[in-house]
Amino acid sequence: MSISAILKSSIAKKWLMALTGLFLCLFLVGHLLGNLQLFIGGWDGTVKFNEYAEFMSSNPIVQTVAWITKILIGVHVVLALLLVINNRSARSTNYKYNRPDKNAKFSSRTMGWMGTLLLVFIVVHLVNFWAPMHYDNEFPVQLNEAGNYYTADGIEQVNSYLQKVEGKQHVFINKVDMGLAMRDLAKVTKDFFSKTENGVTALLMMILYAIAMLAVAFHLSHGFASAFQSLGINHKKYNGMIKLAGMAFSFIVPFVFAAIPVYLYVTQA
Amino acid sequence: MATIKGMNLTLKIWRQKDANSKGKIETYKVKDISDHMSFLEMMDVLNEQLISENKEPVAFDHDCREGICGSCSLHINGEPHGPDRGVTTCQLHMRKFNSGDTIYIEPFRAKAFPVIKDLVVDRSAFDRIIQSGGFVSVNTSGNTQDANALPIPKADADKAFDAATCIGCGACVASCKNASAMLFVSAKVSQLSLLPQGQVEREERVLNMVSQMDDEGFGNCTNTGACEVECPKGISLENIARMNREFLKATIHKEE
Ligand code: HEM
Ligand code: SF4
Ligand code: FES
Numbered sequence: 001m002s003i004s005a006i007l008k009s010s011i012a013k014k015w016l017m018a019l020t021g022l023f024l025c026l027f028l029v030g031h032l033l034g035n036l037q038l039f040i041g042g043w044d045g046t047v048k049f050n051e052y053a054e055f056m057s058s059n060p061i062v063q064t065v066a067w068i069t070k071i072l073i074g075v076h077v078v079l080a081l082l083l084v085i086n087n088r089s090a091r092s093t094n095y096k097y098n099r100p101d102k103n104a105k106f107s108s109r110t111m112g113w114m115g116t117l118l119l120v121f122i123v124v125h126l127v128n129f130w131a132p133m134h135y136d137n138e139f140p141v142q143l144n145e146a147g148n149y150y151t152a153d154g155i156e157q158v159n160s161y162l163q164k165v166e167g168k169q170h171v172f173i174n175k176v177d178m179g180l181a182m183r184d185l186a187k188v189t190k191d192f193f194s195k196t197e198n199g200v201t202a203l204l205m206m207i208l209y210a211i212a213m214l215a216v217a218f219h220l221s222h223g224f225a226s227a228f229q230s231l232g233i234n235h236k237k238y239n240g241m242i243k244l245a246g247m248a249f250s251f252i253v254p255f256v257f258a259a260i261p262v263y264l265y266v267t268q269a
Numbered sequence: 270m271a272t273i274k275g276m277n278l279t280l281k282i283w284r285q286k287d288a289n290s291k292g293k294i295e296t297y298k299v300k301d302i303s304d305h306m307s308f309l310e311m312m313d314v315l316n317e318q319l320i321s322e323n324k325e326p327v328a329f330d331h332d333c334r335e336g337i338c339g340s341c342s343l344h345i346n347g348e349p350h351g352p353d354r355g356v357t358t359c360q361l362h363m364r365k366f367n368s369g370d371t372i373y374i375e376p377f378r379a380k381a382f383p384v385i386k387d388l389v390v391d392r393s394a395f396d397r398i399i400q401s402g403g404f405v406s407v408n409t410s411g412n413t414q415d416a417n418a419l420p421i422p423k424a425d426a427d428k429a430f431d432a433a434t435c436i437g438c439g440a441c442v443a444s445c446k447n448a449s450a451m452l453f454v455s456a457k458v459s460q461l462s463l464l465p466q467g468q469v470e471r472e473e474r475v476l477n478m479v480s481q482m483d484d485e486g487f488g489n490c491t492n493t494g495a496c497e498v499e500c501p502k503g504i505s506l507e508n509i510a511r512m513n514r515e516f517l518k519a520t521i522h523k524e525e
Binding site: 001008009010011012013014015083086087089090091092093094095096097098099100102103104105108109111222226229230231232233234 | 281283294344346347348352373375378379380381384444446447448449451479480482483486487488489490491492493494495498499506507509510511512513514516517520
């Protein structure tokens, strides 16, 4: 099918919507597993999380998958927009009295709204963490109690100091460049949700993140199982399993995601 | 046996002179409606009242009045074919309502179902979808073939029969927040693709019918399931999943 034929065809769009949606579900699992390390407290937790973050932002395979994820979010959003516009125009005159609650679940009727909330959140979230991590040359770097910096490979550099090379922060010992400095995403994240470091913004962000995860929960409590139906998978033997998996997924994943900012806000001064 | 009560009802009905006029909701009162009446009989009472008052009766579609032709429609109190399940408007009983109720009666709403007059909408988009692929080739040379000579697995026959009960009323479109016709089209696609007689046009059929459906201006499916709930014949969403599979197979297989 040509791209214009796909964009014109209702079912082709649904297939792509379902495939991108399920891919994004996989992405959520991966992202969540990484974030769980923020629950590890103390210096150990900081080191573990930062090493993980450096690996994720330098490994070419991970970076390729990260870009594919962004592109597929784009595809999902553009198709969603086309579908919503098309669906609105398919009913040019609305009912004066309508009871959509009588025949369809709230979550299924609000896919577009929850998706829009999600899109706003994704942009805010990228601005909060991804953009500085990738483009801010003053990003805080990991420094231990003894006053030593670390290189991005996780090695402590004794008696080291920082110096910029081509705008990037490198660790030096006796004028020898030991390599890129390890960035302290753990501290940045923890400070972001800390009352003392970020004031009332920390509270507002915790609330925004929790609301966004509620949107994920609604979006997926319909979307997960719906994607299987779109892909033509509707079979007596498996429907129960798919429904159950969708319910579990749409509850557990956003709940644990939301627990991270709440935990950081509550446990930090 | 329930006693016959005289129900007094307030009706809020969409009135529209013709396809090009702007319509609006008008309020009417009917008295002494028996709970044994069907919804359409209640409408007949209203119309007789209007005629005796020298007013234009309300136009609405109906034919068999026994739930098999798919002519009757009406969006009643926010749901196509009203609040009952598994029935058409002609089979909806007034016992589902109470004296003093206000009932909203509107035409099925979809861009592809334009209003002709009052509560009558043009559902010929469905006919054009059927014309685009809802048929099978038959051999007309020689003797008539015995349909039962072709062995068909029981499960397939059952599913085909279930799909074939669709009466083309359009309640699925009317209930869908996207005015999607997928339940109707998938019932027709399923019915024929499940049977040996339907194999000749199997791939062309799904492609042509879906493309005609899209051209008519129906919306896309969000799998909300409203259609399945409101369908008077209990057509299952399973059919939409089957159509989605058939569509993919045919798209991959076709040569141009
Ligand atoms: C991580 C983020 C996201 C995930 C995991 C996700 C997942 C899904 C899934 C699994 C579906 C069901 C597909 C189907 O019914 O076949 C879906 C549908 C949908 N998504 Fe998302 N989505 C995400 C983000 C977004 C965003 C940002 C938007 C919009 C701006 C959006 C808008 C929609 C809409 C409107 C639908 C329903 C389409 C329809 O009418 O069938 N989604 N999503
Ligand atoms: S699928 Fe059901 S609601 Fe839709 S046209 Fe057929 S009988 Fe009517
Ligand atoms: S009038 Fe024939 S189904 Fe209602």
